Amino acid sequence: MKVGIGLGSNVGNRLLHLQHAKRYLLSLSPEQWHQASPLYETAPVDCPVGAEKFLNAVLEIEFSGSPRTLLKKLLAYEKAHGRDRSAGPNAPRPIDLDILYFGELEVFEKDLVIPHPRIGVRRFVLVPLSTICPDRIIKGTGKTVRQLLRESPGTEVKFVQHDW
Numbered sequence: 656m657k658v659g660i661g662l663g664s665n666v667g668n669r670l671l672h673l674q675h676a677k678r679y680l681l682s683l684s685p686e687q688w689h690q691a692s693p694l695y696e697t698a699p700v701d702c703p704v705g706a707e708k709f710l711n712a713v714l715e716i717e718f719s720g721s722p723r724t725l726l727k728k729l730l731a732y733e734k735a736h737g738r739d740r741s742a743g744p745n746a747p748r749p750i751d752l753d754i755l756y757f758g759e760l761e762v763f764e765k766d767l768v769i770p771h772p773r774i775g776v777r778r779f780v781l782v783p784l785s786t787i788c789p790d791r792i793i794k795g796t797g798k799t800v801r802q803l804l805r806e807s808p809g810t811e812v813k814f815v816q817h818d819w
Contacts, residue, residue, distance in 0.1 A: 658718045658725065659755035659788070661771070661780050662711065665699060666749045669710040672736065674819060676750050677714060679732055683725075684716035691715075692783030694815040700779065702745045710815065713755065713783040722757045726767055729754070755780060761794050770794050775803045782812040 660680060664672040673694065681687040692713040699706040718725055729752040734740075737749040755771045762769040770793050774780055781804040784791075789801040796803065 656718055656758035656760075657715055658757050659713055659715050659784065659791075660729070661713055661751075661753040661755050661783075663709045663751040663753075663779070664749055665702075665707045665709040666737070666747045670694070670819065672750045673710055673712060675736070676732065676752060677712075677819070680714055680716055680752075683718055683728065685719065686717075688717045689714055690787040691819070692786045693817045694819050695779065695783055696813045696815050697779040698810065699747075700745075700777070700810065702747065706745075706747050709779065711779045711783060711812075712819065713780065713787060715787055718757075722754065722760065722762050722767060722769055725754060725757070753780075755784065756791070756793065759794060776807055778804070778807050778810045778812050781807055 662673050662676055677691065681689055695711050697709050697711055699709060733750050733752055738751070753771055754769055755774055757769045760769055774793055775796055781800060785800050785804050790799050792799055793803060
């Protein structure tokens with residue numbers, strides 16, 4: 656199943672953190688099939704004062720397990736690479752991995768909501784996502800990524816580089 660994952664980093668060597676996470680995510684995909692957005696730099700959203708800018712990207716991979724299995728793998732990766740969730744949901748972090756969509760599934764569980772509940776208002780997700788699947792309809796919105804991007808608030812998202 657095609658799965659969209661948002662990647663972000665605002666601590667340490669942001670590019671290296673994203674490159675390592677991309678390599679890990681590709682290891683979860685049969686034959687390492689993927690589509691990768693370019694990298695973008697964005698101001699931190701809802702983070703503590705003084706938080707550094709984020710590098711953000713979106714990766715689409717094929718994944719044959721369940722959404723719960725993928726979530727466990729992403730959380731374990733984040734923890735192993737320095738993410739401290741006890742610091743709060745918007746604390747600075749070396750790596751942040753979010754499931755944006757999981758095929759056409761909708762999941763509404765206490766700690767797992769798919770599609771990501773804030774996908775439609777986060778330009779730092781919509782801009783990179785629009786480069787790989789602008790016409791994907793986001794379940795629950797009835798709108799394409801392109802439409803959501805046109806309607807989203809104007810937080811600046813600055814292009815950084817194509818290949819990473």
